[in-house]
Amino acid sequence: MYVIMVYDLQADRTHKALKIGRRYLTHVQNSVLEGEISKGDLEKLRNEIDDLLKPGESTIIYELSSDTILDRTVYGEDPTEEQRFL
């Protein structure tokens, strides 16, 4: 399946969410990662994120079937490290 993950942590803790997310997904914008992921890895990711968060912080994980993104458009400068990954 395909996952989009968006995190919102205190400024000095954002790197922790990024570090976890990068083990499973591709970093595509400041606080956004996305990519194909197996059910097992998604379960691990969910647990690690859930353990990380402190009060006032949040992370949204959107779980999509792999072929359901109709369009993905980046406006402005594309910060994606790999230009083609969909």
Place this chain on the structure above:
Amino acid sequence: MYVIMVYDLQADRTHKALKIGRRYLTHVQNSVLEGEISKGDLEKLRNEIDDLLKPGESTIIYELSSDTILDRTVYGEDPTEEQRFL
């Protein structure tokens, strides 16, 4: 269709993207909005965002068919103003 929009602007300009996005979508996290949108409104939103962005800033718009989000889980505190909107 259903749209997820994630913006990354300079700190003192983020409110401008939020103001535009809120006219069409629901604000669900710091720099994330989502919601059902018509093709016409999506076109307007795209144009307004594209006009707004300066060098180094970006916005990603994911366009999904309405029933393709398999799961949406919020970890930590849910900052959504309306709890049920999917």
